[in-house]
Amino acid sequence: MARPVWSGTISFGLVAIPVKLFHAVRKKSVSFNQLDERNLARIRYRKVNAETGEEVTEGHIVKGYEVAKGRYVVVDPDELEPFMPVATKTIDLEEFVDLDEIDPVYFDTAYHLAPDANAKPYALLARAMESSGKVGIGRFVMRNKQYTAAIRAEEGRMVMSSLAYADEVIDPADIEELAALDEVEVSDKEVLMAESLVASLSAGFEPEKYHDEYREQVMTLIQMKADGEEITAPIEESEAPKVIDIMAALEASVAAAKASRSHHPAKKAAARLTSVPDDGDGGATPVSSKKVAKMSAKKAAKKAAAKQREAARKPAAKKSGAQKSAAKKSAVKKSSAKKAPAKKRAAKKKAAAVKKSA
Amino acid sequence: MSAPTIVEIDGREVRLTNLDKVLYPSGFTKAEVIDYHVRVAPVAVQHLAGRCITFRRFPNGTDQDSFFEKRCNAHRPEWVPVALGPGDRRGGIEYCRVEDTATMAWAANLAALELHAPMALAADLDTPRILVFDYDPGPKTSIVECCQVAIATQAVLDAVGLRGWCKTSGSKGLQMYVPLNAAHGGPTHQGAADFALAVGQVLERQLDGKVTTVMAKVERPGKIFVDWGQNALHKTTIAPYSLRARDRPTVSTPVTWDEVDDCAGGRAPLVFEAGDVLQRIEQHGDLFADVLVVEQELPSPRT
Numbered sequence: 001m002a003r004p005v006w007s008g009t010i011s012f013g014l015v016a017i018p019v020k021l022f023h024a025v026r027k028k029s030v031s032f033n034q035l036d037e038r039n040l041a042r043i044r045y046r047k048v049n050a051e052t053g054e055e056v057t058e059g060h061i062v063k064g065y066e067v068a069k070g071r072y073v074v075v076d077p078d079e080l081e082p083f084m085p086v087a088t089k090t091i092d093l094e095e096f097v098d099l100d101e102i103d104p105v106y107f108d109t110a111y112h113l114a115p116d117a118n119a120k121p122y123a124l125l126a127r128a129m130e131s132s133g134k135v136g137i138g139r140f141v142m143r144n145k146q147y148t149a150a151i152r153a154e155e156g157r158m159v160m161s162s163l164a165y166a167d168e169v170i171d172p173a174d175i176e177e178l179a180a181l182d183e184v185e186v187s188d189k190e191v192l193m194a195e196s197l198v199a200s201l202s203a204g205f206e207p208e209k210y211h212d213e214y215r216e217q218v219m220t221l222i223q224m225k226a227d228g229e230e231i232t233a234p235i236e237e238s239e240a241p242k243v244i245d246i247m248a249a250l251e252a253s254v255a256a257a258k259a260s261r262s263h264h265p266a267k268k269a270a271a272r273l274t275s276v277p278d279d280g281d282g283g284a285t286p287v288s289s290k291k292v293a294k295m296s297a298k299k300a301a302k303k304a305a306a307k308q309r310e311a312a313r314k315p316a317a318k319k320s321g322a323q324k325s326a327a328k329k330s331a332v333k334k335s336s337a338k339k340a341p342a343k344k345r346a347a348k349k350k351a352a353a354v355k356k357s358a
Numbered sequence: 359m360s361a362p363t364i365v366e367i368d369g370r371e372v373r374l375t376n377l378d379k380v381l382y383p384s385g386f387t388k389a390e391v392i393d394y395h396v397r398v399a400p401v402a403v404q405h406l407a408g409r410c411i412t413f414r415r416f417p418n419g420t421d422q423d424s425f426f427e428k429r430c431n432a433h434r435p436e437w438v439p440v441a442l443g444p445g446d447r448r449g450g451i452e453y454c455r456v457e458d459t460a461t462m463a464w465a466a467n468l469a470a471l472e473l474h475a476p477m478a479l480a481a482d483l484d485t486p487r488i489l490v491f492d493y494d495p496g497p498k499t500s501i502v503e504c505c506q507v508a509i510a511t512q513a514v515l516d517a518v519g520l521r522g523w524c525k526t527s528g529s530k531g532l533q534m535y536v537p538l539n540a541a542h543g544g545p546t547h548q549g550a551a552d553f554a555l556a557v558g559q560v561l562e563r564q565l566d567g568k569v570t571t572v573m574a575k576v577e578r579p580g581k582i583f584v585d586w587g588q589n590a591l592h593k594t595t596i597a598p599y600s601l602r603a604r605d606r607p608t609v610s611t612p613v614t615w616d617e618v619d620d621c622a623g624g625r626a627p628l629v630f631e632a633g634d635v636l637q638r639i640e641q642h643g644d645l646f647a648d649v650l651v652v653e654q655e656l657p658s659p660r661t
Contacts, residue, residue: 177433246365246372246396246463253377253389261385 006142007116008089010125010151017121019091021142024110024159030218085141091149091160096134099152106150106163113151113158122158129153137163367396370437370460374467381419381469384606386632388469391601394632395466399459401644402599408479410443410453412594413470420471420603430454431468438464441480444592455480471601474594477550483591485544488649489536489656490595491522491554492585496570496578501628504532505621507561507569507582512615514557514564518657523649524618526628528602528610532618533595537652545656547591553656554586598646599635607632612645 004020011017034043047056064072115122129136130153138149148163172178363374377389395402413427429451430440438454438461445451456465456473465473477486491511493504508524511534515522522534538544545553558571561584570581577583588595596602596610611630613621620626630638638645 244363244365246367246392249363249365249374250377250389250393250396253387254393256378257380257385257387257390 004114005111006140008091008140010091010093010113010136010138012093012136012138015121015125016090017125018116018118019113019122019158020116021160022112022114024112028212028215030215030222084144085146088141091138091140091151093136093138093151095137096129096132097137098133099135102135102150102163103169105169108162108164111160111162113160123156126153126156126158129158130156365463367460367463368458370435370458372435372460372463372467374463379419381416381471382605382607383419383421386607388466390632391469391471391607392463392466394601394607394636395462396459397636398599398632398639399462401639401647402597403457403459403462404644404650405598405646406456406473406475408441408455408457408481409475410441410451410480410483411456411597412453412474413465413468414472414474414603415468415470416603417469419469420605424603426474427470428453435464437461443476443480443483453480471603473597473600475597476591476594477589478547478591484546485540486547486550486589487537487539487544489538489545489550489554490588491534491536491557492527492588492595493532493534494578494583494585495530496581496583498580499582501526501530501532502621502624503568503582505618505628507565507584508532508534508618509622510561510565511557511584514560520654520656521652523612523646524615525598525610525612525646526608526630527596528600528608528630529596529604532621532628533610535646535649537649537654538656539651539653540655541653547589549656551586551589554584554589558584558586598649601632609635611635611638614642614645 002022004022006021007019008021009016009018035041036043047061048054049056062074063077064074067073113122129151136151138151140147140149148165149160150163151158151160153159363377365372365374374392377387377392379388380386381388381391410428413431414424415427416422416424428443430438430453434440434454439457440452441455442450443453454461454465456462476483477488477490478484479487491508493507495501495504505524508522512522515536520536522536524532524534527533538550555571558569561569562571568581569584570577571584571586573583573585573587587593598610598612600610602608602610609630609632611628611634613628617626617628621628
């Protein structure tokens with residue numbers, strides 16, 4: 001059974017409603033213990049003096065606040081005592097607001113509120129809040145810390161969320177990377193496309209669809225090991241790895257760019273000229289396309305080395321200006337004839353636009 | 359609009375965004391730029407490695423505003439190395455070093471289409487590893503005249519036992535790289551610039567009216583400007599295999615002397631786009647490999 005983390009009363013006006021607080025979310029991460037592999041004994045931490053390395057007993061440990069690098073102000077627990085929030089055991093509702101007025105970034109930890117002793121006042125408040133659609137904002141103290149809380153009602157129950165303080169919420173203006181958004185220009189057409197994409201993926205929110213697959217797999221592994229089962233095959237990789245292969249990532253985009261050009265007859269030349277070597281694999285799987293890239297890179301490097309050796313064997317200075325035999329140049333000529341129109345266009349346009357390096 | 363794609367390249371995570379963004383008026387997209395960078399990296403990075411690389415970025419495509427980024431982006435991944443290079447009055451600047459495929463992909467994602475490199479390595483900023491002749495065609499001239507002047511330049515260099523290697527600028531011109539790679543000593547930037555100017559002045563006399571070594575635009579119609587000043591400490595030149603920001607994804611492409619001859623005779627325009635360059639690498643390997651290793655000495659100035 002769930003155990004309450006706090007009990008007290010919700011108070012507003014002259015009304016006091018006794019309640020208990022239960023966690024609404026139970027975090028489920030896998031936690032491991034550190035062990036010595038030699039005998040599987042637990043690893044224990046010792047508190048040691050950072051300068052002498054000697055162990056420090058509890059009585060010698062005080063609290064210090066680092067006011068500047070290496071400079072500490074020591075604070076005695078007695079000195080903090082006067083500031084400790086008084087554990088009043090009440091949640092004082094100060095005002096009621098609309099739920100959508102609260103930016104979701106403020107929501108912190110969620111709790112279920114349950115009636116304690118007498119359920120009727122609780123049920124009345126819950127129903128009143130639900131019918132008015134309002135959220136109660138109040139303050140309470142739990143474990144020596146003061147919290148702001150929002151209590152909302154749904155299906156006759158009350159749910160409370162602790163809220164972040166306004167000065168704890170990070171101003172988006174402090175995030176440099178967000179400034180780039182100011183320079184983004186999008187056309188109506190692009191927005192329309194994005195909207196239709198969003199619409200096509202729109203669905204009701206079904207939290208059950210999402211699992212912490214890592215934790216489930218780790219727990220399966222642990223269960224199997226605990227049961228003495230031999231683990232031979234690695235756990236299957238998650239379906240959408242964050243890090244993907246460069247060629248796989250580019251393949252689709254490059255193909256799309258080429259395809260879009262080949263649909264425009266005027267731009268066909270570009271598609272031809274920019275075609276990259278392909279080994280005919282089709283590149284359906286990321287693994288094979290990675291191999292292709294690696295292989296062609298290696299091949300190129302090998303060829304480069306071979307050329308270098310060949311050049312080294314050749315007599316040093318080349319007689320410049322001497323005309324070569326026409327036969328040798330047929331290949332070059334062919335390619336030049338093909339590219340002549342492209343070059344002319346390029347030369348005509350922005351002839352003076354690109355200045356040499358600064 | 360699309361979510362970033364995180365890819366792994368040689369164990370490094372690279373964040374790719376807006377893959378379908380068109381960066382060239384011809385329709386060439388960012389995905390294709392990244393694809394080119396990744397594929398060309400095996401040969402391109404050795405020409406960039408150890409150098410202070412200046413990015414020229416075109417975030418909204420080649421027909422929109424661009425900016426030179428010398429100071430390596432503050433939001434770079436921690437695995438992008440930097441090197442201190444020539445700076446402004448306040449001191450040196452930390453430039454990006456581009457030494458692996460992941461960094462090439464990262465640069466492409468920044469729409470750093472043009473990668474500009476200095477002639478010296480970061481480890482020894484005062485000693486150029488290469489002397490460069492940058493042939494800039496004036497109005498009413500083209501790469502054809504650039505190739506003619508390059509051939510004439512090699513004839514002059516023959517007299518002092520130097521070899522040069524040519525690459526297209528990827529734009530309109532041509533560049534000849536004369537590797538120096540001195541094991542120790544080696545000329546200063548000033549020495550290299552002086553030598554390039556001297557050769558340029560010889561060409562001015564030899565090819566009367568076709569060449570100028572004077573920067574002024576008014577001097578240039580009908581002439582090839584031999585830009586010897588590119589040998590200065592703070593100057594950078596478009597790196598071999600770098601894309602250029604034109605209508606189409608043209609590349610600064612190393613070429614053979616046969617191709618330079620053909621170009622000089624009007625038989626080959628020497629325009630290569632990203633896909634062509636990858637095919638050329640398959641066929642020829644790295645035509646600029648020697649530029650990194652051949653050691654040559656400039657003749658000492660006569661006293």
